[in-house]
Amino acid sequence: MRTAKTILTVIQERGKQKKPIERVYKLLFNRELYLNAYAKLYPNNGAMTKGVTDETVDGMSIQKIDRMIEILREEKYQWKPARREYIKKKNGKKRPLGIPVWGDKVLQEVMRQILEAYYEPQFSEHSHGFRPNRGCHTALQEIQVWKGTRWFIEGDISQYFDTIDHKILLEILARNIHDGRFIRLVSNMLEAGYLEEWKFNQTISGVPQGGVISPILANIFLNEFDNWIEEVLIPKYTKGKRQKSNPEYNKLTAEIQKLRKEGDAKTAHQFVVERRKIPSVNTQDENYRRLRYVRYADDFLLGFTGSKADAEEIKAEIGRFLKEKLNLIMSEEKTLITNAGSQAAKFLGYEIKAQRVNDYIDPKGRRGANGAIALLVPAKVIEEKCKKYMKRGKATHRNNLLQDDDFSIVQTYQQEYRGLVQYYILAQNLSWFSKLYWYMETSLLKTLACKHRSSINKQKAKYKTTTTSTSGKTVPCLQVVVERPNKKPLVATWGGISLVHKRKAVIEDIPYKVYGGRTELVKRLLAEKCELCGSTENIEVHHIRKLADLKKKGQAEVPKWVQIMSARKRKTLVVCRECHVAIHNGNITKSS
DNA sequence: AGGCGCGTTAC
């Protein structure tokens, strides 16, 4: 049997050459692809969450994989409907989720790996959502070099995941995947429907939010849009080699040179300062146009250098394309055209602006901010985050942390703060987080004080020390140290995170590599030996949600399986059927 | 070098 890596590499090659692929369905008979899929899915939170049946990752086995393959050979695979749940979105609205049963997730992941190997080399440079080695930061870094942009067009597609047209999606797939059986399998999956309150509902459009292959299907669908933007729209709205220079600017330059020749450095300098106030190019130049594009899932942003009327026309053309070719609705109200110099566009939680002239001079005396793009953390983000640590306008303690020890309280605050700063590391106004830092520190000290019935000052005195910050400076901080026998102490630190933003960096394009190789878990499963009793029959894997769950209840006698799992720090234990049943019955006689 | 666990974010 060919290895998963070989299969996927062959498909990847076809993808690079943009050649169609055939006999794809047969690849689903390869056991290794399922082991790959299992290894990829088992660490997920949802692996232990039930769909419409009781089946979860717990009890996974080679036999289960082989049964799935048998059913696929007979072309009798039945997708189960997804379980419908709702989660709250940030803006208060609800997002419908479709949670597939475990087996469906595994098969979806196998299919996803095949689709990824094939389509990943073909996807656009400008698409960043749900893709390996890409993310929000790579999308934002792309925007950073859109110098001279006059208009932003923020794209918004209404209810994208739920409105993807099945027929069009299948047509797109069938163009490259010449295999009726594979396409039918995808089609059946799309039509599997969902259960809400025990009632079956059909899915006439859309991909399930929560489905393993949904993100890549969403990307394959909008890849059509990327291609059209790049091959039709951008060429249409690109004109001229470079922008005409600004006559006024040139006049001043000539003047400065003349003054310098005459030796009047002082007046020359005055003119240089004057010149900084105006752009070096003619921003109204109708013979110069540039259009740039970036997409993250269904969210896209265009930067346009040209007239407002053209920007409006671009928006209209996009709306028409989406409706006519992809049967998608571009939200007319939410798709905004903003003036880059005076308003901020919103994208991926950042504010994007074009900087006005003359507000920044770099160390070499050059004008750095001539229409350059600024990425900013929105004031509202800071405000909202501060509120989380406040009550009635003042910093306050956190009730839900009062039971924790000092170490984890400090650790929690630091992790929250660090995560947020890390996300906004590209923002020029990153230093605004110093306000949040202050509120959080006060809240932290109040939590400690409340817990120990003590005062803020006493707590501060207790833990105050210094550390080397991420930018190398010695700065004050708070530290809780936990000494351990024969080991170096554990340290939780509050502070030491520098608020210097990351300057624009060259985006390095890491080449996509197919997912392959055997993980530790797969090796253990393939060993086919019960890790409790040594039996070699009916081997399956016992899974737990979290390691922390192991030491929850204070049992008098800790079962052997718990001992092994916590000693090895593994959420999995390869066992025989008998031992697995014993574990679930709480019957520890066999396993202890 | 790999597993596990915490945090942030996007959609």
Added chain:
RNA sequence: GUUGUAACGCGCCU
């Protein structure tokens, strides 16, 4: 009990 795909950061363990 809240799913999925990703990205980033930190830490621990063997």
